[in-house]
């Protein structure tokens with residue numbers, strides 16, 4: 301039994317470090333799935349549907365750096381485009397693989413099931429081109445190695461998803477064996493001249509400045525763990541204040557003495573916004589200024605920025621290509637002059653610690669009490685997923701202890717992402733204690749994936765905030781559409797057990813019940829624990845209300861005449 305196209309793909313996936321691939325079977329991909337499953341280093345992870353499959357792969361890529369999602373043609377791939385879009389906007393190399401029609405069908409003008417009913421089957425790859433950095437469709441086995449290597453390398457370099465289409469009758473076709481994987485994985489080093497010139501330009505940018513601040517954004521982590529380490533080195537060489545954007549929470553240690561909070565305009569934490577607006581030089585590292593991260597464009601820094609990205613650096617008057625972030629930050633840390641004026645200022649602005657009220661056990665549960673108890677759960681092994689909704693605001697306000705990880709999907713913002721993404725992430729990090737903070741509306745989008753947590757015995761703790769509907773939307777603009785049918789969420793997850801599962805579903809209506817439920821979750825290792833926290837539908841964070849007003853105003857800007 302010879303080496304095939306499917307074996308080639310399996311070997312490349314394993315060689316780039318993938319150990320689990322997420323799948324939903326369909327008759328266009330069954331032979332391919334056999335080949336992937338046959339690889340000793342790959343474990344097949346079935347999902348309940350292709351949206352969840354692609355979101356689980358998105359979460360896996362957060363933990364592993366790269367992931368694979370394998371679906372069937374058209375009916376599968378079109379759902380998976382949503383999680384692929386998430387990976388694109390969140391800068392994650394997700395390898396989307398779709399089975400495809402038999403190579404004879406197009407030329408024979410055959411009409412096939414699952415398709416739009418025409419005989420042109422290129423519509424899928426045309427769509428895929430829009431949500432990936434490289435999309436290839438293998439038409440002959442002989443071209444499979446070149447196309448597969450090209451797509452995977454493009455994804456790894458760009459930190460964007462790629463698309464590979466394998467016709468159902470080619471997965472098992474004979475194929476040559478792959479060459480060294482370094483040809484696919486070797487990163488592009490900085491151009492020496494550009495690197496030196498960029499560092500020199502930084503010195504000019506900082507000359508004469510009295511109040512430099514560093515602002516870290518979500519692309520910092522996507523540039524690699526060495527970039528996060530290099531930023532700490534630069535920060536300590538400069539001695540300046542370091543603020544982070546909300547989507548970058550956790551990418552700079554919050555216990556570091558130079559951390560000044562989350563810069564998020566009127567809903568910033570600590571004194572981040574006063575310090576960032578006081579700066580006369582802003583070193584932006586992997587930052588992304590969007591309508592949501594600038595609170596409806598009301599919190600855009602108003603001084604000329606220096607922006608260091610994954611592979612280039614831009615100044616008010618210059619641009620340097622092919623400068624890798626970690627190398628640039630490390631070089632800068634050896635050339636900058638110490639200037640801690642913004643830390644001196646921060647020490648005068650730093651807010652006093654807030655006294656958090658502890659509810660009595662019999663008190664009705666509130667958002668504040670949930671946040672207080674969640675804060676006490678966090679430790680160095682915690683990985684906290686915060687879902688789109690008031691969970692964003694509750695999560696951002698938490699203090700991360702050293703080693704705690706924080707995951708948010710603030711660019712794509714697809715409600716329901718956190719359940720499959722936390723599932724995918726935890727498969728890769730079974731050593732971490734994964735906690736999901738998710739609203740009732742979001743949970744209803746992807747609840748099925750809790751059954752995969754049951755299937756793979758993952759002790760994920762889900763704090764479901766039941767405030768009876770889409771509260772974030774209520775705060776932006778209310779209407780009948782923000783109401784949803786209530787479920788018995790605690791009972792639902794028990795249904796996923798059938799006769800052989802270990803999910804626990806616990807209702808918590810009071811502070812004492814939450815305390816007890818968290819204790820149970822902490823000792824329950826054989827499966828997920830969902831704690832359904834009932835709070836009043838108007839009990840939301842003031843940050844959400846403030847933010848909602850500004851975002852609604854930004855949405856309402858009149859069309860240009």
Ligand SMILES: C/C(NCc1cnc(C)nc1N)=C(/S)[C@H](O)COP(=O)(O)OP(=O)(O)O
Pocket residue numbers: 688689690691713714715738739740741742743767769770771772773774
């Ligand atoms: C409907 C929608 N956003 C619009 C939306 C609609 N569809 C998708 C896929 N993603 C989206 N963000 C959002 S944020 C809901 O308020 C979420 O409700 P829930 O999970 O219950 O959280 P809150 O109650 O805290 O808002």
Ligand SMILES: [Mg+2]
Pocket residue numbers: 689739740741765766767768769770771
């Ligand atoms: Mg809700």
